[in-house]
Amino acid sequence: MKKKQNKIAKDTNNFLKKYLKSQKKTDLMVPMKYGLLPGGKKIRSKILVDVGKIFNVNYSNLIQIGAAVECIHAYSLIHDDLPCMDNDNLRRGKLSTHKKFGESTAILAGNSLLTIAFEILGQKNFKLSDEIKIKLITLLSECSGHSGVAGGQFSDLNFEKKNIPLKKIVEMQIKKTGKLFSFCCIVPLIISKNIKHYKKFNEMGSKIGLLFQIVDDLIDYKGKTKNVGKKTNKDKKIGKATLISLLGYKNTIKYKEKLKQNIFKTLDKFGDKASDLKDTIEYIIIRIK
Ligand code: IPE
Ligand code: IPE
Ligand code: MG
Ligand code: MG
Ligand code: MG
Numbered sequence: 139m140k141k142k143q144n145k146i147a148k149d150t151n152n153f154l155k156k157y158l159k160s161q162k163k164t165d166l167m168v169p170m171k172y173g174l175l176p177g178g179k180k181i182r183s184k185i186l187v188d189v190g191k192i193f194n195v196n197y198s199n200l201i202q203i204g205a206a207v208e209c210i211h212a213y214s215l216i217h218d219d220l221p222c223m224d225n226d227n228l229r230r231g232k233l234s235t236h237k238k239f240g241e242s243t244a245i246l247a248g249n250s251l252l253t254i255a256f257e258i259l260g261q262k263n264f265k266l267s268d269e270i271k272i273k274l275i276t277l278l279s280e281c282s283g284h285s286g287v288a289g290g291q292f293s294d295l296n297f298e299k300k301n302i303p304l305k306k307i308v309e310m311q312i313k314k315t316g317k318l319f320s321f322c323c324i325v326p327l328i329i330s331k332n333i334k335h336y337k338k339f340n341e342m343g344s345k346i347g348l349l350f351q352i353v354d355d356l357i358d359y360k361g362k363t364k365n366v367g368k369k370t371n372k373d374k375k376i377g378k379a380t381l382i383s384l385l386g387y388k389n390t391i392k393y394k395e396k397l398k399q400n401i402f403k404t405l406d407k408f409g410d411k412a413s414d415l416k417d418t419i420e421y422i423i424i425r426i427k
Pocket of ligand 1: 179351427
């Protein structure tokens with residue numbers, strides 16, 4: 139798993155480096171690269187490739203789409219760390235983008251990463267039909283905006299220091315984190331024109347994203363800043379609404395296990411072809427950062 143993961147992360151970063159190099163140099167490029175390239179796990183690209191394996195989708199197309207997703211993810215992290223949001227000074231073992239370059243620069247670098255994602259998908263030399271490109275751009279916009287990442291982040295901040303029921307917390311986490319994972323799980327179906335499994339993979343993506351966020355919350359609860367590369371033990375202090383704050387640590391572990399079983403049940407139907415995705419899900423659970 140680790141070897142495959144490293145290759146995908148490297149290929150995604152290489153694509154992004156080459157892409158940025160082909161553009162006119164600007165002063166914003168430095169903070170954009172800072173927040174985008176080093177240190178990230180590129181797990182969303184890995185999921186794209188894993189699902190792509192089930193449906194026999196071309197690898198380099200998936201790397202290009204993964205690069206676009208990673209731009210949106212990086213933008214969301216840069217903004218997530220801002221003082222008006224989670225106010226975090228450490229990200230991926232380094233100063234957060236706003237600590238390094240200042241707040242206004244971090245906001246604009248984030249905006250630029252968000253928009254460049256759509257630019258990457260709309261490229262003329264990207265070997266997919268215009269119809270598919272439009273579908274991807276539309277879906278990625280939906281997953282990133284008010285009914286996806288941005289909407290989920292809004293609820294996450296709005297829920298601080300309040301008693302929020304389970305259903306609402308799950309909904310918020312699916313929006314802020316799950317939607318991008320759903321996108322990654324659906325893309326291979328869009329490209330291979332497989333409508334039959336669309337709903338199933340959409341839902342499974344939400345569940346994988348939810349699982350990912352639950353583990354992120356567990357890492358915040360138990361992990362050491364030194365290992366994680368971001369400040370831990372913060373969610374409780376800020377009063378974040380998480381499954382841990384609602385159900386407690388032990389019940390959150392149980393919830394996580396059930397969720398994993400549920401995802402694996404869906405994947406069992408796809409036999410050996412789903413083994414890479416299963417490995418990634420195991421990794422999501424046991425990771426320490
Ligand atoms: C962190 O995401 C934010 C969440 C959605 C929980 P990752 O853990 O994927 O961050 P990087 O890209 O590896 O730093
Ligand atoms: C962030 O969740 C999810 C995003 C959409 C960026 P967190 O706020 O828990 O992410 P970290 O812990 O700061 O990486
Ligand atoms: Mg946050
Ligand atoms: Mg945060
Ligand atoms: Mg967190």
